[in-house]
Amino acid sequence: xxxxxxxxxxxxxxxxxxxxxxxxxxxxxxxxxxxxxxxxxxxxxxxxxxxxxxxxxxxxxxxxxxxxxxxxxxxxxxxxxxxxxxxxxxxxxxxxxxxxxxxxxxxxxxxxxxxxxxxxxxxxxxxxxxxxxxxxxxxxxxxxxxxxxxxxxxxxxxxxxxxxxxxxxxxxxxxxxxxxxxxxxxxxxxxxxxxxxxxxxxxxxxxxxxxxxxxxxxxxxxxxxxxxxxxxxxxxx
Numbered sequence: 001x002x003x004x005x006x007x008x009x010x011x012x013x014x015x016x017x018x019x020x021x022x023x024x025x026x027x028x029x030x031x032x033x034x035x036x037x038x039x040x041x042x043x044x045x046x047x048x049x050x051x052x053x054x055x056x057x058x059x060x061x062x063x064x065x066x067x068x069x070x071x072x073x074x075x076x077x078x079x080x081x082x083x084x085x086x087x088x089x090x091x092x093x094x095x096x097x098x099x100x101x102x103x104x105x106x107x108x109x110x111x112x113x114x115x116x117x118x119x120x121x122x123x124x125x126x127x128x129x130x131x132x133x134x135x136x137x138x139x140x141x142x143x144x145x146x147x148x149x150x151x152x153x154x155x156x157x158x159x160x161x162x163x164x165x166x167x168x169x170x171x172x173x174x175x176x177x178x179x180x181x182x183x184x185x186x187x188x189x190x191x192x193x194x195x196x197x198x199x200x201x202x203x204x205x206x207x208x209x210x211x212x213x214x215x216x217x218x219x220x221x222x223x224x225x226x227x228x229x230x231x232x233x234x235x236x237x
Contacts, residue, residue: 001045002065003090005183010089011048012181014191015199019181020049022092022194022201024058029202030096032103033085039075041065069149073140076133083107084136086129086152090181092190095205099128102168106130111164112138113156121170124227125179126205128168129153135163177212178222179205185222192218 003009010020017025020038027036037059040049046062053060061078063071076084085103087094098116106114113131116122131153139148139155148155156163181187196211197203212218 001048002043003182006181006187008048009181009187011052012187014092014187015194015201017201018052019092019187019190020052020089021056023087023089023094024056025201026092026094026096027087027099028096030085030099030103032100035059035079037061037075037079038089039063039071041071066146067149069140069143069152072152073136076136082133084131084133086131088127088180091125091127091179092181092201093123093125093179093193093205093208094128095126097204098122098126098168102128103130105166105168106132109166111166113153113163114166114168115153116168116170118157118165118167120175121173123174123177123179123205123209125177125181127180131156138163174209176223177209177219178225178227179208183222183225185225189218189221192221 001008001011011018014022024036027033038049038053039061040046041064042062043065050060050062059079061071061075063074072084083103083106085099087099102114102116112135113129115129117127135156139153143149143155156165178186179190181190193208193211194201197207
């Protein structure tokens with residue numbers, strides 16, 4: 001709820017449901033995910049997140065606001081996860097097919113972490129990371145910088161000598177497309193996309209891409225928005 005550029009964004013309306021509800025509904029269609037847990041903070045400002053989870057009948061874990069890494073580990077331990085899939089709650093076009101592909105890569109290739117966003121080839125807003133509980137424990141033990149505790153997996157990318165990663169690449173470089181919600185313009189675009197699909201949320205990312213390809217003026221709605229550098233991000237979950 002404490003987003004600096006768009007406070008309260010994850011509970012804003014998106015075609016009759018909250019942004020968070022849309023994310024959760026889409027993730028519920030991923031075949032390789034067994035349970036979805038919202039990992040939010042213990043701060044009073046995020047009470048509304050916990051209340052929304054109650055309404056949606058989705059598990060909610062509350063932990064540290066600043067030490068997001070610790071929050072992730074505690075949530076993983078409580079729910080006995082052997083593999084953790086990290087999704088940010090401001091991505092209402094997250095695609096279950098992409099999620100399944102990244103999870104499968106982590107399992108079949110036996111890596112510590114698989115992802116599709118370092119570097120980006122998919123539109124921003126389809127970001128997925130999958131990593132083992134053992135990897136999370138190692139990061140938790142090694143991370144000694146504040147930014148490493150805040151940006152959960154940053155240490156993995158900094159230490160390719162000790163962590164094995166695998167990148168799932170898209171067929172096209174679509175990094176210029178912003179499908180995440182960080183500003184009002186971002187939300188406006190996502191609302192238009194949802195409206196074109198009758199405010200359903202069962203359409204896939206390729207259908208959304210076809211829409212944007214056919215109507216390039218849509219991408220112009222938020223084309224001027226610059227991505228926040230990682231060092232400036234204060235809320236990543």
